[in-house]
Amino acid sequence: MFKRAETKDISGCAVVGIMNEKGKTIRGDVITSAIAVMHERSNGLGGGFAAYGIYPEFKDYYAFHIMFEDEGVKDSVETFLQDSMVVVKSEAIPIRKKMSLANTPILWRYFLEVPKSKIPAGFSEEDFIVSVVMRINTRFNGAFIFSSGKNMGIFKGLGYPEDVSRFFRLEEYEAYLWTAHGRFPTNTPGWWGGAHPFGLLDWAVVHNGEISSYGINKRYLEMFGYECTLMTDTEVIVYMLDLLLRKHNLPQDIALTALAPPFWKEIDEMDKNKKEAMTALRMVYGSALLNGPFSIIISSTSSMIGMTDRIMLRPLVVARKQDTVYMSSEESAIREVCQDPDEVWSPQGGEPVYARLEERA
Amino acid sequence: MRMMPPEFMVKISDSCIKCKRCINECSFGALRFENDRVVADHDKCAACHRCTAFCPAHAITVEKFPAIFKDNYLWSQDVLKSLWKQSESGAKILTGAGNDKPYPVFWDKMLLDACQVTNPSIDPLREPMELRTYLGKKPDKLEFWQDKKGDIKLTTVMEPQIKLETPIIFAGMSYGAVSLNVQLILAGAARELGTIMNTGEGGLPQELSEYKDHIVVQCASGRFGINLSYLNSCAAIEIKIGQGAKPGIGGHLPGEKVTEEISRTRRIPSGTDAISPAPHHDIYSIEDLRQLIYALKEATRYKKPVGVKIAAVHNVAAIASGVVRAGADMITIDGFRGGTGAAPQVIRDHVGIPIELALARVDEQLRREGIRHMASIIASGGIRQSADVLKAIALGADAVAIGTAALVSMGCHLCQKCHTGLCAWGIATQKPELIKRLNVEEGIKRLVNMIKAWNLEIKEILGALGVNSIESLRGSRERLRGVDMDEVYLDVLGIKPAGR
Numbered sequence: 001m002f003k004r005a006e007t008k009d010i011s012g013c014a015v016v017g018i019m020n021e022k023g024k025t026i027r028g029d030v031i032t033s034a035i036a037v038m039h040e041r042s043n044g045l046g047g048g049f050a051a052y053g054i055y056p057e058f059k060d061y062y063a064f065h066i067m068f069e070d071e072g073v074k075d076s077v078e079t080f081l082q083d084s085m086v087v088v089k090s091e092a093i094p095i096r097k098k099m100s101l102a103n104t105p106i107l108w109r110y111f112l113e114v115p116k117s118k119i120p121a122g123f124s125e126e127d128f129i130v131s132v133v134m135r136i137n138t139r140f141n142g143a144f145i146f147s148s149g150k151n152m153g154i155f156k157g158l159g160y161p162e163d164v165s166r167f168f169r170l171e172e173y174e175a176y177l178w179t180a181h182g183r184f185p186t187n188t189p190g191w192w193g194g195a196h197p198f199g200l201l202d203w204a205v206v207h208n209g210e211i212s213s214y215g216i217n218k219r220y221l222e223m224f225g226y227e228c229t230l231m232t233d234t235e236v237i238v239y240m241l242d243l244l245l246r247k248h249n250l251p252q253d254i255a256l257t258a259l260a261p262p263f264w265k266e267i268d269e270m271d272k273n274k275k276e277a278m279t280a281l282r283m284v285y286g287s288a289l290l291n292g293p294f295s296i297i298i299s300s301t302s303s304m305i306g307m308t309d310r311i312m313l314r315p316l317v318v319a320r321k322q323d324t325v326y327m328s329s330e331e332s333a334i335r336e337v338c339q340d341p342d343e344v345w346s347p348q349g350g351e352p353v354y355a356r357l358e359e360r361a
Numbered sequence: 362m363r364m365m366p367p368e369f370m371v372k373i374s375d376s377c378i379k380c381k382r383c384i385n386e387c388s389f390g391a392l393r394f395e396n397d398r399v400v401a402d403h404d405k406c407a408a409c410h411r412c413t414a415f416c417p418a419h420a421i422t423v424e425k426f427p428a429i430f431k432d433n434y435l436w437s438q439d440v441l442k443s444l445w446k447q448s449e450s451g452a453k454i455l456t457g458a459g460n461d462k463p464y465p466v467f468w469d470k471m472l473l474d475a476c477q478v479t480n481p482s483i484d485p486l487r488e489p490m491e492l493r494t495y496l497g498k499k500p501d502k503l504e505f506w507q508d509k510k511g512d513i514k515l516t517t518v519m520e521p522q523i524k525l526e527t528p529i530i531f532a533g534m535s536y537g538a539v540s541l542n543v544q545l546i547l548a549g550a551a552r553e554l555g556t557i558m559n560t561g562e563g564g565l566p567q568e569l570s571e572y573k574d575h576i577v578v579q580c581a582s583g584r585f586g587i588n589l590s591y592l593n594s595c596a597a598i599e600i601k602i603g604q605g606a607k608p609g610i611g612g613h614l615p616g617e618k619v620t621e622e623i624s625r626t627r628r629i630p631s632g633t634d635a636i637s638p639a640p641h642h643d644i645y646s647i648e649d650l651r652q653l654i655y656a657l658k659e660a661t662r663y664k665k666p667v668g669v670k671i672a673a674v675h676n677v678a679a680i681a682s683g684v685v686r687a688g689a690d691m692i693t694i695d696g697f698r699g700g701t702g703a704a705p706q707v708i709r710d711h712v713g714i715p716i717e718l719a720l721a722r723v724d725e726q727l728r729r730e731g732i733r734h735m736a737s738i739i740a741s742g743g744i745r746q747s748a749d750v751l752k753a754i755a756l757g758a759d760a761v762a763i764g765t766a767a768l769v770s771m772g773c774h775l776c777q778k779c780h781t782g783l784c785a786w787g788i789a790t791q792k793p794e795l796i797k798r799l800n801v802e803e804g805i806k807r808l809v810n811m812i813k814a815w816n817l818e819i820k821e822i823l824g825a826l827g828v829n830s831i832e833s834l835r836g837s838r839e840r841l842r843g844v845d846m847d848e849v850y851l852d853v854l855g856i857k858p859a860g861r
């Protein structure tokens with residue numbers, strides 16, 4: 001069950017995202033009906049969701065969703081968690097008991113507080129969390145943390161996305177931002193952790209495509225201590241964002257541009273400042289360029305961003321209805337849950353589209 | 362006492378029209394006119410094929426001399442000949458060009474990937490395909506400043522870089538080892554292609570000054586021709602520590618080759634031997650190298666990248682790491698198949714390691730130490746074709762340098778007689794009557810054509826790989842597979858076997 005991929009993951013997919021920029025919550029069944037429309041783009045070997053704003057009463061604690069192969073490894077991970085943090089609450093993730101999905105692992109969630117004294121010198125709190133996640137995911141055989149942000153959660157498993165949603169009883173959750181993923185893997189064994197979204201801290205990524213530059217993207221990340229063990233593009237994208245945004249502190253637009261930068265001939269035509277910035281960006285972050293077909297939806301507490309590769313080899317449609325922004329592989333999914341959007345468009349290749357949470361007064 | 366049969370046999374058929382052109386063309390003096398016919402002295406023939414190319418009647422063929430010895434795998438004819446040569450002369454055997462022994466060529470044991478179904482390939486005729494490459498030290502990350510309007514300005518100060526429109530540059534070949542015309546061709550082609558040539562260690566001939574933005578000047582152990590104006594008449598400076606064809610030894614240009622012009626560019630008296638000592642006598646350790654790197658940076662006010670060229674030897678990865686930490690902005694790794702104007706045969710054929718393995722180890726070591734961005738890696742020594750370039754880049758090179766391949770485009774037939782100074786194709790010679798055989802305009806055109814063809818082939822493969830920019834292949838060893846190699850070599854190269 002916990003046999004991870006040994007060869008590169010190859011899959012086609014469907015992605016959807018819905019966000020209310022005013023922070024009004026939406027029930028989980030809405031996104032479920034949207035992704036269910038694209039049933040044909042998945043093959044039942046992976047579905048998943050990310051939801052933001054779902055744990056308001058625990059919003060100051062890191063919410064870890066962990067899958068375990070057996071009680072033994074669960075015990076050792078729990079001991080490790082207790083040693084490195086304070087476990088505020090620990091409970092089974094609610095599931096629909098009557099439903100059975102193949103290879104279901106033990107699914108547990110923990111709300112955790114990080115005491116200052118546990119953080120090693122030179123580490124930020126987030127660095128510390130990342131190191132705990134990396135450690136558990138690479139060193140504890142049979143345990144996998146699939147969600148590690150605050151006031152958000154990832155739910156995923158083996159099955160069509162609509163089945164995964166029912167299994168996790170997502171209609172009972174309310175979130176202002178949802179993303180969903182249906183998967184069509186061609187070569188990975190049925191492993192729950194291999195489903196998407198993939199997340200780290202409060203970042204979650206759903207992705208459709210195959211990145212032809214995977215080899216160098218992975219080696220580049222390894223230079224900065226990231227261990228890519230899942231052999232999936234999504235993992236690489238999440239770590240890349242973590243590196244560019246959190247560790248290198250790049251402005252958001254710049255970080256996204258590094259993933260799908262303009263062509264040299266466009267850069268050559270830019271005005272002096274921009275040309276200088278873009279030239280340096282390509283020189284320094286050439287190994288971060290995601291080359292090959294992709295459309296992704298990147299979500300975090302404050303935003304939802306949609307983007308395709310620079311020559312748009314995979315589809316992405318964006319729509320808006322008042323304060324709600326929709327992004328999807330196919331327009332049909334949007335129309336299913338929003339009959340008459342105010343506007344619908346396809347962004348340019350490599351151009352990020354943002355939905356941002358308004359600061360609450 | 363004569364012991365060995367000639368290596369080649371020159372046959373002149375009845376269709377010879379007795380124009381005597383071949384006699385003029387043969388710079389090795391192997392042909393003469395006697396008794397109303399062309400007669401060959403087989404012993405002198407170098408198999409340079411100048412005569413066959415120029416014979417209007419196609420009357421000349423050059424063959425291997427059919428001397429059959431008793432089969433002996435251990436005591437090959439090459440070995441016997443060397444022993445006889447040494448018994449005659451009492452001297453070490455000198456040779457030119459690169460190692461010709463049948464060591465494994467790892468380029469030919471690696472295969473590239475292509476896209477099928479799950480990710481589309483890209484048509485290079487329809488979509489942009491980018492080969493642009495910048496050589497020089499990069500920061501590990503960038504900082505920006507965003508004003509209120511959202512406009513972005515780079516605040517990181519970038520080190521000087523060399524902009525290349527193709528990841529192929531020309532390797533160092535000195536004036537003295539090659540003719541001025543060769544350097545003019547390299548410089549002219551570099552300018553047209555948006556790349557760079559390297560003057561080697563023989564100084565900068567004045568005729569090259571108009572190409573200075575496309576020139577890398579060398580600072581080698583002989584320190585020939587170095588002064589402030591030399592250091593500032595270039596795009597970059599390279600400290601030459603070693604050369605793949607002859608690691609660990611210096612160079613020796615005999616006095617008879619030090620003509621008036623060469624004496625001027627090397628700044629030594631004409632007719633005297635030009636000696637490059639084996640080590641730089643001011644570099645006996647890595648700290649000394651650091652001092653020279655920074656002395657050169659000071660002299661050029663930190664406006665030019667300073668590179669270091671080393672030969673691929675056993676411990677190359679650790680040495681490269683030291684060189685990068687010493688402050689080099691670029692590091693050229695020259696494999697054991699690299700060419701030379703003259704080298705002792707024993708060194709050329711038995712010292713150093715293959716560039717493929719050296720490159721893979723250096724890139725991996727620098728990554729492991731987190732200093733890969735601090736210097737660009739240039740791989741050289743036996744790069745023959747666009748496929749080799751692609752494989753080198755996938756292993757981790759920023760660019761490759763070619764020497765022999767460029768000379769072949771100008772007419773070199775790899776006869777390996779460069780050290781004699783008699784090159785019939787006007788390449789490795791200082792004889793005016795031979796140099797003028799190499800037409801500069803035509804040479805530029807041929808070399809530009811060859812690199813343009815390589816560029817097209819590189820773009821074709823990038824498209825098949827589904828990427829539209831060379832940096833997405835750079836270091837992407839996932840796109841290489843090995844055939845016919847054992848696990849140890851796969852591990853050193855950091856690639857998987859075909860089928861996995």
Ligand code: SF4
Nearest residue numbers: 387406407409410412
């Ligand atoms: S040395 Fe060259 S030109 Fe002279 S005979 Fe031999 S092949 Fe012909």
Ligand code: SF4
Nearest residue numbers: 773774776777779784
């Ligand atoms: S440069 Fe001239 S002498 Fe040297 S191998 Fe080539 S053709 Fe022969």
